[in-house]
Amino acid sequence: MKAKEMMDKDFVYVSADDTIEEVSIKMEASRKFTTPVIDSDKKLIGWITSFDITKGLRENKKFIHEVMSPKEDIKYMHENDPSRLAVLETSDSKLISIPVLDDNEVVIGVIRSFDIVNTLSSLYEVKVSKLYEAMEKQLKGVSWDELMEASAIISTRTTGQRIKPGEYERRIKDSTFGEAIWATGGLERFFVGLIAVGELVIARKVGKAR
Amino acid sequence: MKAKEMMDKDFVYVSADDTIEEVSIKMEASRKFTTPVIDSDKKLIGWITSFDITKGLRENKKFIHEVMSPKEDIKYMHENDPSRLAVLETSDSKLISIPVLDDNEVVIGVIRSFDIVNTLSSLYEVKVSKLYEAMEKQLKGVSWDELMEASAIISTRTTGQRIKPGEYERRIKDSTFGEAIWATGGLERFFVGLIAVGELVIARKVGKAR
Numbered sequence: 001m002k003a004k005e006m007m008d009k010d011f012v013y014v015s016a017d018d019t020i021e022e023v024s025i026k027m028e029a030s031r032k033f034t035t036p037v038i039d040s041d042k043k044l045i046g047w048i049t050s051f052d053i054t055k056g057l058r059e060n061k062k063f064i065h066e067v068m069s070p071k072e073d074i075k076y077m078h079e080n081d082p083s084r085l086a087v088l089e090t091s092d093s094k095l096i097s098i099p100v101l102d103d104n105e106v107v108i109g110v111i112r113s114f115d116i117v118n119t120l121s122s123l124y125e126v127k128v129s130k131l132y133e134a135m136e137k138q139l140k141g142v143s144w145d146e147l148m149e150a151s152a153i154i155s156t157r158t159t160g161q162r163i164k165p166g167e168y169e170r171r172i173k174d175s176t177f178g179e180a181i182w183a184t185g186g187l188e189r190f191f192v193g194l195i196a197v198g199e200l201v202i203a204r205k206v207g208k209a210r
Numbered sequence: 211m212k213a214k215e216m217m218d219k220d221f222v223y224v225s226a227d228d229t230i231e232e233v234s235i236k237m238e239a240s241r242k243f244t245t246p247v248i249d250s251d252k253k254l255i256g257w258i259t260s261f262d263i264t265k266g267l268r269e270n271k272k273f274i275h276e277v278m279s280p281k282e283d284i285k286y287m288h289e290n291d292p293s294r295l296a297v298l299e300t301s302d303s304k305l306i307s308i309p310v311l312d313d314n315e316v317v318i319g320v321i322r323s324f325d326i327v328n329t330l331s332s333l334y335e336v337k338v339s340k341l342y343e344a345m346e347k348q349l350k351g352v353s354w355d356e357l358m359e360a361s362a363i364i365s366t367r368t369t370g371q372r373i374k375p376g377e378y379e380r381r382i383k384d385s386t387f388g389e390a391i392w393a394t395g396g397l398e399r400f401f402v403g404l405i406a407v408g409e410l411v412i413a414r415k416v417g418k419a420r
Contacts, residue, residue: 058231126398134405177397203412
């Protein structure tokens with residue numbers, strides 16, 4: 001995934017010659033704590049945060065160029081950079097947003113922390129039943145009921161708590177990958193459970209075929 | 211995972227009687243765009259964002275109580291709420307932070323968007339090789355080399371590009387679960403590939419045993 005696929009194209013921007021007062025109103029209205037400063041070619045020249053604005057207002061400064069951080073002091077990305085870099089920057093530097101530039105250094109979007117949360121959480125929201133459906137499709141000759149039966153056996157064996165296939169099926173119907181990972185104690189454990197289920201259904205299939 | 215496990219306990223807070231000017235300095239110094247407003251018992255009574263501060267400074271307001279949002283207008287969580295709720299709030303309402311309360315309504319932490327990014331991205335950063343190690347451990351009697359061999363066969367079959375076991379091994383050594391998901395085109399596809407590998411090594415194991 002590239003930066004341009006994760007960025008928000010609906011961002012506000014300001015000029016170095018705008019007044020701090022008008023920018024503060026613009027940022028409040030659009031609910032943006034940060035905004036890029038661009039020149040007349042829309043190229044990035046600086047960055048404004050609400051902290052620059054509050055300080056500027058307090059100290060009676062007038063223009064954005066008096067309070068902005070210059071381009072060389074800020075983090076930015078190019079549109080084809082891997083969006084993973086934005087994730088790392090955000091969690092390392094506690095940045096809430098990073099401007100995204102095209103090859104001409106023109107600002108074309110901003111990646112904000114909730115764009116990242118959105119993208120990352122979509123993985124967590126995948127239904128566990130989808131994974132079972134994929135498994136059923138891959139393991140030709142194994143039925144859904146056989147999968148649920150094997151899962152109930154593995155789950156009983158792992159947790160020590162008896163669970164019936166129908167109960168297991170109801171449980172995975174509503175649960176997400178994220179919940180399953182928290183519940184089993186991590187990706188590796190969740191994955192080991194699924195491999196164990198696969199192993200059992202295959203062993204049973206081979207047993208029947210004999 | 212509960213809210214209290216995801217929250218940042220290192221947060222700043224302010225009083226309704228603090229001046230807007232001193233709070234603005236405090237927020238700049240601690241780099242917080244938002245902060246809870248508490249009473250003398252540390253109970254939550256309101257919420258301040260940088261937008262309240264800029265508006266207050268511009269309009270010559272003096273005290274925090276003149277510009278804060280009251281408790282009834284803001285989102286907050288309790289410590290034992292599932293942290294998943296914070297993720298949903300953040301991505302739905304584009305909030306960058308949510309205060310966390312104990313049973314007495316005392317503020318004990320704040321969940322910020324980068325705390326969420328941190329937690330969510332830790333899953334993406336799991337090494338693919340860890341999953342293979344878990345698989346090797348679960349599938350007793352299957353060696354690491356057999357796993358790599360099966361993986362190279364499945365990968366060649368799926369992508370149409372020949373890859374040798376050693377090459378495959380080098381590739382997964384450096385790659386993360388997140389990268390693997392982007393590369394294969396989603397969790398279900400990645401998962402189907404792993405099931406296919408499991409199926410193949412088990413079939414080979416059964417074949418040998420005969």
